[in-house]
Amino acid sequence: LANFSFLEICYVNSDVPNMLANFLSQTKTISFARCLLQLYFFFSLGTTECLFLSIMAYDRFLAICRPLHYPTVMTIKFCSSLVIFCWVYGFLWFLIPVVRVTQLPFCGPNVIDDFLCDLGPLLDLASACVPIPGTVLMCGTMSSLLIFATFFYIIGSYTLVLRAVMQVPSVAGRKKAFSTCSSHLAVVFLFYGSVMMTYVSPGTGQAESMQKFTTLFYSVLTPLFN
Template structure:
């Protein structure tokens, strides 16, 4: 898998660099304006982002360690959760460190190829997250709607296969849109009123209108967002039907608590994605784009471990065990 990823990254980088040398393309770097404000406000944003980033690494890293070290959590549900937390670490790391450097930098520049590499990793990891959320919903559907067949269907081998499919598919989706956008003529200006390389601002910087490329990208984004989302809705529609048939109130409460944390993460993540990438760019001012991007790129990965751990007794016990082990070793 890593060989495929490396080959794709090399391909995207060489394509961007190759087109950069054409006479029609005069832009060799972009300027990411990031957050506006005086130096005091910039320091505040830097401190806030740094704290969010460190807490995100700590929270998701704790979940990864808990799933790895506690044998009671070696089940498909928690293995998927551990991989999801591992994904969140890389997802937040694809943008936030560059945001921090951008805030303290005087030039705030990013190279042409670096911009599209960030674009690739950020959107590939986000796509992988969409697939993971869909697979986690399918796992809950099997556990609640087909409990007798669950052990024979969701085997360890099948679970690993689903995880590999999520990772590989996520990284295979975005080379085509990135190549299409990178081949647009960027003659200047080169100022992006954002803190990440996002398709909306990049389309705005193109020297000539590219309605066909925009249509392809928006259609592509809609399919990636709505495909897994509809799959999640379908899984939970069947789950709700099964839950309401449970005669005991305690059984219904247990089923709702099992699925509630996952649904909270789904609606938080997908809500901001739909506002950003399904509606046209003209309907998203720069300020709202920054807020929405900050929510799903930095805030959501921080909240995920809190949501999952606070609503799950087994996870809380495992995290306490990891914390005690860490303290005793120190």
């Protein structure tokens, strides 16, 4: 939980300071290097959050469905390994797509119609110069794979948890189990709901304007709620 709280602080700080500076500035400009750094940290921290939410679901699954195995499995060493895995893998997952973005041509006018340097607007700018189907396919595949794999893992874990909770004979025991899981599930649906609206829903017409607000929601408001 301490690592998750620290992650949320970093997540907000990766985009909010520059966003506030743009609101207060007349020029509203950002250098190419700063834009790429914001993109890398924004997506890396988002990937890390997906992994943290997954291991939190695994922790709840063990605690409720395998309570006798929990003390022997979730040792300090194993927990530390999971935390290190989340941070390292989170910052490696989108490294290659960001490197590919640095090699794309941007012929201008380089105007990003968004609150931050998001992947979609940057790919739109580059594709206005030359076709980049390979880069778009790679970024879309990696984003979808991460989002859906972790989301369905969490849903699968909580399906097993729910089945185990319903078999608890006492009402007090069921309420206690539900109370430990409800807050985590609320975080999961807030985060994944807004992420899927941004990166999975179509990006045309009115949906494009809606995507800007969902980007703002999951990058700023969701971490604050957490």
